[in-house]
Amino acid sequence: MVVLRAGLCPGLTEDMIQLLRANGIRTVVDFVSSDLEDVAQKCSLSYKALVAVRRVLLAQFSAFPANGADLYEELKSSTAILPTGSPSLDQLLDSGLYTGEVTELMGAPGSGKTQVCLGIAASVSLGLKQHVLFLDSTGGFTASRLYQMLQAQTEDEEEQARQVLGRLRLCFVPQLEALQRVQVVHVFSIYELLSALQELRDHLSQEVVSSMGPLKMVVLDSVSAVIYPLLGGRQSEGLALMMQLSRELKTLAREFSLAVVVTNQVTRDSSTGPLKPALGRSWSFVPSTRVLLEGKEATWEKATTQRLASLSKSPRQPTGIQVELDIG
């Protein structure tokens, strides 16, 4: 629905546009789908010029089909699978988080979504030495907890290293380096979030390697906190913004080969209904993989760090698989 404007392509002058507009041709679609001989007669413009303009517009604005085999080759070379640091979760996700896709974690309050996100960030920044962008919209990111997880992971690695090599590891504080690879941005409203994503896109497309480094993962905790204040009531712009956000996330994941992890809430239809993911049916088409986290006990009187993760949507695995996670 792009409006015809002077300078959109060489050969499209202001006078041409005025003449076309006088005859009801305003947008690119109108121009390309109209009969050029007719237009040339009515607007008294040269047929050759119109054909040339149409060729350029088609080249600029149409989408080109791609070969399935080419797509497969491209996918094989650009997709990476990031281990989440928890073997049972990796098993659930078919060996890890796939780049180029949006994965969603949902659960009730206290079910461990932020903990799992921190664990994934720790594993990627420490184990793979890749950069992670953490978009925090609830204030739940605690750096000391991330540091704790990094220390726990380094201890495991050091144990193995000691057994294999039989000597002590050099101590150049890999945990602090890993902490520097995690960028945290506090985004408390939808516009701030969209600004942050735009900034990320500018960084990556200009290939500024200053502080971002090789970015492989974006974690958004949580998406429902920024969208809920817009939905409901009698206003309808919330849905449009939500779809805008989903488009941004998916194109970022696909274009720059990032793994995007979002966390979502669960809600109930009535006070006795079953739990269902928040943000409705429109959002349910956005993530390709959805994992539901639940506590094992129904009451809050028993304190435990065990959680149950079940797969509710996946393009590769059968749904309904459940594994146990320990978020302690």
Added chain:
Amino acid sequence: MQREVGTLPLAPALRARLAAAGFQTAQELLDTGPCGLSKEIGISREEALEVLQVVRQECHGDAARTAGGSGAARRCTALELLEEEQTQGFIITFCSALDNILGGGVQLTKITEICGAPGVGKTQLCMQLAVDVQIPECFGGVAGEAVFIDTEGSFMVDRVVDIAAACVQHCHLIAEAQQEEDHRKALETFSLENILSHIYYFRCRDYIELLAQVYLLPEFLSEHSKVRLVVIDGIAFPFRHDFEDLSLRTRLLNGLAQQLIIIANDHKSAVVLTNQMTTRIGQSQSTLVPALGESWGHAATVRLIFHWDNSQRLATLYKSPSQKESTIAYHITSHGFRDVQPPAVTQSAGGTGMNPRKRPRTEEEKQ
């Protein structure tokens, strides 16, 4: 500069008109200019100028941040956050068991929610925190002021006087035991009148007043920059009745939660909310759950649930980003919120190793 028009903070009607006119990126808007814009969309020239100003602000903000400028207020690495967290203080509750399970006390820059049945002690803890936030730094406090927003009318000034008097006495005893210069100086300003004058009290009668108060709070906080605690006693009360449209309630509550987390983050203060309990009737049994629904559960970063066990009051940490779930017992005395038993005395070799909040039991007390 390829910001899409749909992502700019403009009014929805204006956005719809821009989309219908075929504008896709912010750059196109800036190229058209105010006259062209007002002609294409059919708005007045002043409105077009306002729109372009908003667009320019957003795009310049993006450009400044991409170039590595310090335009972004909230971007940092986890390492910097860790250093910040380690130097941040906590607001103690005078109940050491509760402080332990919270990881040191009520954390600044986070929202803490206290849920409980009536009479279990939520307002008592809020009043205790409003006094404790003012404890000077040499005694282990954050030396801040408090804002108390009351929706239920349960704030009793004479009770706060009792709690404050007990707190001042506690600090006096510590100062006498340790005999340090800065303790004495701090105690000159830490008196009953001072404590009461630094608690800013607001009374809100319905949800509209509450929302207005919270949205006006950033201005108030920028004038009173020493505020380190915002208490909203009874966030459930105005929202639990007279709401026909439940989706509107969810929307308002979530907007409120986001506004509170912005306040907590920008002003480095703790936000404490109290919530009521409601009964959920399941298939075979009924359980007590916090009120205001499932989506409200995600608003608070830390959630504490107070409940009874026969005649003992218990506190359970139900949700926290850095601490494990656990339950402890507490007691409410005439001095305020306290442990069930007095904390165990650990006599360390030098006076400097001792926790400044705990005073040792001396011989004079036993007599």
